[in-house]
Amino acid sequence: MDFLRSILLSCFLVMLIKCNYCSSDSVSTNLGQDISFVSYQTDKNQSVTIKIPRGPTQGGGVTYIRWGRSCCPSPARSIYVGYVAGPFYNEWGSAASRLCLPTEPQYPSNEKIDPAWAVSYLDGAEYETHAPGKAIFRKDLQNKNVPCAVCFAPQKTAKLMIPAKISCPESWTREYYGYLMTSFRDHVNNQYYECVDVDAIGIDNTTPNHDGTLFYFTEARCENHGLPCGPYVNQQALTCAVCTK
Ligand SMILES: [Ca+2]
Ligand SMILES: [Ca+2]
Numbered sequence: 001m002d003f004l005r006s007i008l009l010s011c012f013l014v015m016l017i018k019c020n021y022c023s024s025d026s027v028s029t030n031l032g033q034d035i036s037f038v039s040y041q042t043d044k045n046q047s048v049t050i051k052i053p054r055g056p057t058q059g060g061g062v063t064y065i066r067w068g069r070s071c072c073p074s075p076a077r078s079i080y081v082g083y084v085a086g087p088f089y090n091e092w093g094s095a096a097s098r099l100c101l102p103t104e105p106q107y108p109s110n111e112k113i114d115p116a117w118a119v120s121y122l123d124g125a126e127y128e129t130h131a132p133g134k135a136i137f138r139k140d141l142q143n144k145n146v147p148c149a150v151c152f153a154p155q156k157t158a159k160l161m162i163p164a165k166i167s168c169p170e171s172w173t174r175e176y177y178g179y180l181m182t183s184f185r186d187h188v189n190n191q192y193y194e195c196v197d198v199d200a201i202g203i204d205n206t207t208p209n210h211d212g213t214l215f216y217f218t219e220a221r222c223e224n225h226g227l228p229c230g231p232y233v234n235q236q237a238l239t240c241a242v243c244t245k
Contacts, residue, residue: 059158060157062159064159064244066149066197067181068178068196070082079152081102081103084148085124085213086122086191087121089211090187091121097192098194126209126210126211127200127202137198144202156245160245163193165177165240168243176195176197178240180240183214195242217238
């Protein structure tokens with residue numbers, strides 16, 4: 001916002017100069033204070049000061065997906081909630097990302113795709129947390145399907161997912177934290193890392209195993225794999241934090 005104000009003020013100053021109201025040497029400002037001003041000398045040697053109240057310094061907001069939940073943390077607002085979906089875990093091709101599908105899709109055309117194979121498939125998402133997940137998430141999410149919420153955090157200008165942290169840097173707001181999850185290391189469909197909420201839930205009545213696109217814990221390997229042991233621990237689920245500012 002300050003950058004935009006600087007540009008607007010610069011344009012204003014250029015307009016003043018072009019209109020021969022003043023020379024650039026006679027112009028002064030106090031940008032950065034609560035009330036900005038521009039002072040200049042008119043061609044009749046009169047001193048004129050224009051006050052420009054400062055607007056809010058916050059930005060227009062950012063969006064993020066809260067994986068594993070169907071609501072947004074206050075004061076963020078929910079744009080929509082839905083079902084996580086992505087490519088089948090063991091097929092080549094398609095995409096490398098999951099989507100938060102809305103619960104009410106819109107199909108403006110009734111035309112079927114023919115031939116049926118000339119498409120990219122989206123499948124529902126399942127937790128593959130197995131036995132360790134019962135302790136880590138304090139509930140059994142195995143094979144349950146994954147909800148999501150698309151959230152809008154007003155008055156923010158930046159967002160950041162930090163792996164291996166549950167806290168955010170000073171002056172940042174933690175939107176949520178959880179566990180860093182992605183596709184299985186030996187499946188052919190590669191996926192981005194996503195931050196699944198620490199209080200993740202499963203969609204009701206989705207316990208049957210249909211696979212689809214799958215979420216696994218991520219583990220940092222410290223021994224003989226390049227990461228320092230001590231801060232990083234083998235066989236321990238990596239965390240994550242989603243931060244805004
Ligand atoms: Ca399922
Ligand atoms: Ca499964």
